[in-house]
Amino acid sequence: MDLLRSIGITEIVFQLMLVNAILGLSIYLTLYTGMFSLANAGFMAIGAYVGVVLTQNYDLPLWAALIGGMAAAGIVAVPIGLPVLRLRDIYLAIATIGFGEVVRILILNFDALASSISGENVQLTRGALGITGIPKITETWQLLLFLVVTVYILVRLHHSRFGRAMAAVRQDEQVAATMGINVVYVKNAIFILSAVLAASAGVLKAHLTRTISPGDYGFDQVVNILAFAVLGGTSTWLGPIIGGFMLTAMPEILREFKQYRGIVNGVILLLVIVYLPGGIVNVNAWKRLWRRVRRQPSIETS
């Protein structure tokens, strides 16, 4: 522990590393099934706001807020997923970014909207100012337990019939369909699972950072979540976890570089992307890199 602290990873950094690993896994699920969906920040927002309202306005414990937030996101994901998942590739990305923006703007204007409908002065999401003064009640062991359980479920999923169906859908939807896989069902189920996972991260993070506002769940956040998965690699579940860990911890470890921090951080990321294009956790990329490194001296001697 002391070693981690000495390089800049304090408990709160570790906690957010775990949260970001969960976020990475949520987008990994859809990417693994061949869906380029960027709705995760929107679902994270739904989870965070529902969770915080449950703990703050209804005095419920964290686990109840967690279930509430996850359920809310899951319910929203059904009517969104059915039409939107007919789209592919970049069109799906655009549609889901749109969904995220709709969620953000709805939360932003929720009080005004609710006030004008009900005729009373509603103060729930507090617009752009956001909700402040949320107690910090998420514990490290809860996050660790949640991550371990998630990974366990993922591993079981991968080795099940459903997991193989996911891989098949990614490789070729039409072939998968002719083989008797219910493509619509698989895609929607994974979309909902991904939404639920993003929402759980939203609830847990809101109770770490003490304050939430709609601006936290904009396009920036989507890009961050995507980066966790892309940097770590999407060939196994370990990739997004490592990616989330690394992207959260690195700026803190590099604090010693003061104003050059951003440059050093950027150079490291660039090196990873150039030399390990499949992500950090990708055996083939490491093998290729190793071959390149080994070949180098033989060229010089010849």
Add this chain to the structure above:
Amino acid sequence: MNRKLVSLLLVFSMLLLGFSVVNAQDEMEAPLIGLWEACPTPANLPATVSVGAIFGLSDAVAVYGVPQRQAVELAVEEINGSGYLGESVFEVKFEDSAGNRDQAIFAMTKLVEEENVLAVIGPTLSSEAFAADPIAQENGTVVMGVSNTALGLTGMGDFVFRNSLPEAAVIPGTIAQAKEALGLAKVGLLYGNDDDFTVSGYQVFRQALLDNEIEILGEETFAKGDLDFNAQLTNLIGQEPDALVVSALAAEATQIILQARALDYDGPIIGGNGFNSPAVLRDTGEASEGLIVGGAWNYGNPNPTESSVRFVEMYEAKYEQSPDQFAAQAYTGAWLMATAIRCADFGADADLATQRLALRDALLQIKDFDSPLGVFSFTEEREPLHDPIAQIVSGGKFEPLAVVMGEGG
């Protein structure tokens, strides 16, 4: 041959530079700020007293964060150069939060729990403060916001201070003075509805307008990053308001002023803190004529305090650019911290918790502190107390609102 000459020249110029720096330090006069009389020169302080500072030094927020750091560095130089803390050295450890809430939390944890600083200045944004300040509060460490204006900030705990006037302290005075000087009866209101700063500004404006019985003809909104305000402005101007009241940040403020003038609106525009920037005045040129701004400090203030004049001189000499309100507040914040340390004069062997508590108590005692912001005191709620300024742009520079209108009317 050539290379030798160049290197010789380089060495020579460096020597020259070195000499001039030494000279500059020798010539440093006693600062015009600080409680030199009220508190004796401290004799018991540890050899180094460390304070943390969290500013947004990278990303978009660096427009505010960099002047803040520069101003604090200037203050540290003056404090150590003048022996304000006796033998003891005043040290500020800067951390970058990049305007990001998570990073502000990390930086606060690092400073307060790992580096054991006495107190923290910052963070730059109110949204960061709401996330990071509770960490300082839990550790019994003073945190002083020097640019946080959101409502309810100091309500987070008895170690949370700020020296930046909240909108609620600036805007009511601006509106009341504007009503008196211009006879406002009906106005149009325009604000950014997706930013905590502009929304709290809007709320205070609205309340102040209601309190002064000024009719609000219409309310229009925009989003952060918008470039075209013609639709909203046309709606508002069409209702023939006596003035446009705008709550916006500097980037949008510039465009709003220019586009309102392009729509042939020549009445007054009343803005909040966001308009109080030298950049807005520079970028809008003649269009800014008739702009009314309330703020805590202004570069163009025609009646600055002596320490304000001195601060502007020193800042311009050191950085070759003009300070803004954020710099003035950060500079004052660093001096307030040093003053609290001077007056507390805790012993070197006192444990950290005692030192931090002594600093908080000393900070609360500061009354009538002569600073660039004016005569400054902390209220019991750890809020700043000093006169805000209400000014109108007249002839390309800021003039006190009351004076200009007195001449005209």
